[in-house]
Amino acid sequence: MAERVDNGTRSEPASQADTREATAARLRYLMETEGNAIYPMASGSNVRRAQTYAETDDIEQLRAEARAIKEDAIDRLPELLETVREAVEKNGGTVYVADDAADANAYVAAVVEEAAGGSNERATAASHPSGDDPTVVKSKSMTTEEIDLNDTLEARGADVYETDLGEWVIQLADDSPSHIVGPAMHLSREEIAALLEAEFDLAEPLETAAELTRFARDYLGEKIREADVGITGANFVVAETGTITLVTNEGNARKCAVTPDTHVAVAGVEKLIPRLRDLEPFVDIIAKSATGQSISQYVTMLSPPTDSPTLDFADDTPLAGETDAADPTADTGDATDETDPSGDREFHLVLLDNGRMDMRADDQLRETLYCIRCGACSNSCANFQSVGGHGFGGETYSGGIATGWEAGLADHDAAEFNDLCTGCTRCVDACPVQIDIPWINTVVRDRLNRGEEPAHLDSLVEGLTPDEEPSGLDPGKRFFGNIGTAARLASATAPVSNWIADAEPIRALLERTLGIDRRRNLPTFRRETLVDWFESRGGTEASRYRAERARKRFDEVPDSLEREAVLYADVYTNHVDVDRGKAAVRTLEALGVPVQVPNLPESGRAPLSQGMIATADRQASRLYAAVAEDLDAGRDLVVIEPSDLAAFQREYERLLPERSFETLSENSYDLCAYVFGLLEHGADPSVLRNGSGEEPITYHSHCQQRTLGLEAQTVALLERCGYAPRTTEAECCGMAGSFGYKREYYEVSVDVGQRLTSEIDADDPVVATGTSCGDQLESLLERPVPHPLEVLAPR
Numbered sequence: 001m002a003e004r005v006d007n008g009t010r011s012e013p014a015s016q017a018d019t020r021e022a023t024a025a026r027l028r029y030l031m032e033t034e035g036n037a038i039y040p041m042a043s044g045s046n047v048r049r050a051q052t053y054a055e056t057d058d059i060e061q062l063r064a065e066a067r068a069i070k071e072d073a074i075d076r077l078p079e080l081l082e083t084v085r086e087a088v089e090k091n092g093g094t095v096y097v098a099d100d101a102a103d104a105n106a107y108v109a110a111v112v113e114e115a116a117g118g119s120n121e122r123a124t125a126a127s128h129p130s131g132d133d134p135t136v137v138k139s140k141s142m143t144t145e146e147i148d149l150n151d152t153l154e155a156r157g158a159d160v161y162e163t164d165l166g167e168w169v170i171q172l173a174d175d176s177p178s179h180i181v182g183p184a185m186h187l188s189r190e191e192i193a194a195l196l197e198a199e200f201d202l203a204e205p206l207e208t209a210a211e212l213t214r215f216a217r218d219y220l221g222e223k224i225r226e227a228d229v230g231i232t233g234a235n236f237v238v239a240e241t242g243t244i245t246l247v248t249n250e251g252n253a254r255k256c257a258v259t260p261d262t263h264v265a266v267a268g269v270e271k272l273i274p275r276l277r278d279l280e281p282f283v284d285i286i287a288k289s290a291t292g293q294s295i296s297q298y299v300t301m302l303s304p305p306t307d308s309p310t311l312d313f314a315d316d317t318p319l320a321g322e323t324d325a326a327d328p329t330a331d332t333g334d335a336t337d338e339t340d341p342s343g344d345r346e347f348h349l350v351l352l353d354n355g356r357m358d359m360r361a362d363d364q365l366r367e368t369l370y371c372i373r374c375g376a377c378s379n380s381c382a383n384f385q386s387v388g389g390h391g392f393g394g395e396t397y398s399g400g401i402a403t404g405w406e407a408g409l410a411d412h413d414a415a416e417f418n419d420l421c422t423g424c425t426r427c428v429d430a431c432p433v434q435i436d437i438p439w440i441n442t443v444v445r446d447r448l449n450r451g452e453e454p455a456h457l458d459s460l461v462e463g464l465t466p467d468e469e470p471s472g473l474d475p476g477k478r479f480f481g482n483i484g485t486a487a488r489l490a491s492a493t494a495p496v497s498n499w500i501a502d503a504e505p506i507r508a509l510l511e512r513t514l515g516i517d518r519r520r521n522l523p524t525f526r527r528e529t530l531v532d533w534f535e536s537r538g539g540t541e542a543s544r545y546r547a548e549r550a551r552k553r554f555d556e557v558p559d560s561l562e563r564e565a566v567l568y569a570d571v572y573t574n575h576v577d578v579d580r581g582k583a584a585v586r587t588l589e590a591l592g593v594p595v596q597v598p599n600l601p602e603s604g605r606a607p608l609s610q611g612m613i614a615t616a617d618r619q620a621s622r623l624y625a626a627v628a629e630d631l632d633a634g635r636d637l638v639v640i641e642p643s644d645l646a647a648f649q650r651e652y653e654r655l656l657p658e659r660s661f662e663t664l665s666e667n668s669y670d671l672c673a674y675v676f677g678l679l680e681h682g683a684d685p686s687v688l689r690n691g692s693g694e695e696p697i698t699y700h701s702h703c704q705q706r707t708l709g710l711e712a713q714t715v716a717l718l719e720r721c722g723y724a725p726r727t728t729e730a731e732c733c734g735m736a737g738s739f740g741y742k743r744e745y746y747e748v749s750v751d752v753g754q755r756l757t758s759e760i761d762a763d764d765p766v767v768a769t770g771t772s773c774g775d776q777l778e779s780l781l782e783r784p785v786p787h788p789l790e791v792l793a794p795r
């Protein structure tokens with residue numbers, strides 16, 4: 001079993017190179033020890049989740065509805081706290097709003113001691129005739145993990161038993177959860193069997209999952225029957241009725257809630273929803289998003305204290321109202337002391353703040369409170385699938401959204417693992433409440449950048465970099481965030497710059513100072529940029545002439561083909577992968593569309609990925625100013641690099657004024673989707689290099705292109721041009737811009753990339769739309785991986 005991994009990179013005064021090395025070693029260790037168990041579980045849940053979403057007709061409506069209810073609930077949180085207090089007290093229970101972990105722990109500990117120590121005579125007499133320690137059974141609750149409730153109760157003499165199978169295993173192993181929903185996901189069945197064998201005196205070894213489960217059920221069933229107090233979490237708390245909803249696949253939560261006389265439910269204040277009818281979309285969607293089930297095995301709604309009679313398992317007297325079916329004359333009306341519902345049951349609802357009210361007031365972290373803890377963001381994350389929650393997580397929470405939780409509940413330093421989020425956005429489609437998880441990671445990264453202490457070379461670096469960032473920023477982040485400046489310099493001095501950068505001493509220096517892993521191939525910068533090439537062949541006028549000549553091939557040019565395109569020469573296309581830019585220009589002209597390739601400002605994508613929001617903000621404004629006139633004139637902004645298009649259509653909403661964002665978003669197009677659109681509107685496909693009709697080709701779509709729903713258009717384009725494309729399933733290539741270059745993440749990047757390449761047939765040609773995807777695939781497959789248009793464009 002792996003030890004808890006400290007993701008922090010700041011605990012000791014070490015050089016940045018040492019810190020990167022240490023992070024790489026920790027992640028490597030996790031991939032070796034836990035990755036093999038994590039990957040099949042997380043990716044399996046992800047595949048089932050995607051299938052269930054696809055089979056649910058109204059899935060988007062459900063997600064929107066759930067989101068709207070959460071937005072409203074968090075808006076009205078102070079009011080809902082009052083409402084739930086009234087409802088629970090009317091039901092006969094107690095509500096306690098705890099400020100922090102210590103407050104919550106002290107309250108629950110007092111309830112446990114009181115329940116076992118005399119005020120509840122039944123518990124004392126029946127279960128603790130000899131004054132034994134109080135016994136507590138618990139169902140799975142991340143909130144009690146957050147406050148370390150078990151430690152407090154045990155320190156005060158209680159015996160605490162987790163009854164969720166995974167949590168119980170973790171408790172026996174003295175380990176920590178590695179996943180919000182599947183806490184023992186990092187352990188194999190064999191490891192769990194060995195753990196139980198070592199822990200219990202077993203007559204026979206437990207081998208199958210059924211044997212393990214049966215043993216756990218028998219053992220924990222006994223503990224539940226003996227317990228003084230049952231502690232549960234709550235998936236949702238309905239304010240108007242005081243109803244708590246427990247969603248499980250094991251049925252243990254409801255046993256914990258109703259078998260002991262005293263029930264304590266511990267939940268974050270964000271679990272409140274206003275009305276009973278608001279539960280419907282959540283009950284529907286939580287199982288779908290968490291495990292891909294259409295509904296969970298057990299959905300329990302309780303408005304405690306329940307009316308059900310208290311239970312004394314030592315007493316054989318039949319329960320009140322429970323008659324022998326064979327004896328219709330049996331007395332049914334006389335409740336015994338053991339079954340009298342009045343007064344014997346206690347219920348305490350502990351609602352935890354612990355920083356949540358501050359998160360509510362924080363415009364950027366507030367969205368985290370909409371989270372229903374389904375774990376879909378973890379399952380859909382390629383990096384999580386490699387390292388699990390002990391690598392991609394903090395003290396309590398794991399996966400992409402853990403950044404928001406850990407930063408909000410502890411402090412921002414607790415969320416340093418957020419650099420494992422590459423911003424691929426695959427979790428955005430998975431999240432049932434439509435949380436923009438990558439943005440939360442970007443914001444926290446930005447805040448962490450701003451908290452760094454200035455280093456002695458900062459003033460020099462700042463003078464060389466045209467960014468808006470503060471002193472103290474990691475030099476590697478600063479380099480990648482200013483990649484446009486480096487690319488201009490490298491192109492201007494190519495090929496010498498390429499030779500120098502590739503020399504071994506320079507690679508060693510780059511690794512030590514900027515954290516660029518020396519095993520990663522560096523891009524080869526081109527002396528002639530795409531913009532230079534375009535101008536050298538006559539620029540816009542010549543393009544107009546070529547497009548005009550191509551249009552003469554059409555008998556009649558449909559109005560919908562009367563387009564003009566501004567091709568966005570992103571940093572990589574302009575300086576490195578110039579060929580895909582040339583292919584784009586030739587294709588558009590051949591289909592009758594005149595093209596401009598101006599020297600436009602950077603998109604801001606590079607600084608965004610490093611958490612440099614101020615720099616990205618400035619670049620977004622500059623870019624919009626540079627294209628506004630063309631957009632107003634009705635020209636289309638055609639974008640080759642999917643991550644830039646994603647910036648224009650997603651992140652710019654947060655960076656530009658509303659109208660500017662709408663104009664840019666509505667008039668920017670993915671290159672392949674644009675070309676397919678031209679063919680759909682009557683352009684002549686015969687001018688392209690078509691396949692024979694059944695020609696196999698493997699197509700890897702960029703992750704952000706998939707989130708934008710644009711994979712299908714490239715597939716359709718390839719089919720239209722005579723290919724039989726097969727798409728890859730892996731959520732990400734693992735390269736993700738600068739991520740795969742970084743010393744600390746290189747091996748994670750390769751691990752993710754190898755899962756992708758394992759899907760690809762050795763003989764099939766491969767195309768990829770993203771530059772990083774192409775680089776990763778070329779390096780792992782050791783063969784060219786062009787952009788689809790480099791295959792289709794006329795020569």
Ligand code: SF4
Pocket residue numbers: 180289370371372373374375376377378401430431432433434435437
């Ligand atoms: S952020 Fe969304 S996907 Fe992730 S755990 Fe929360 S609700 Fe689930």
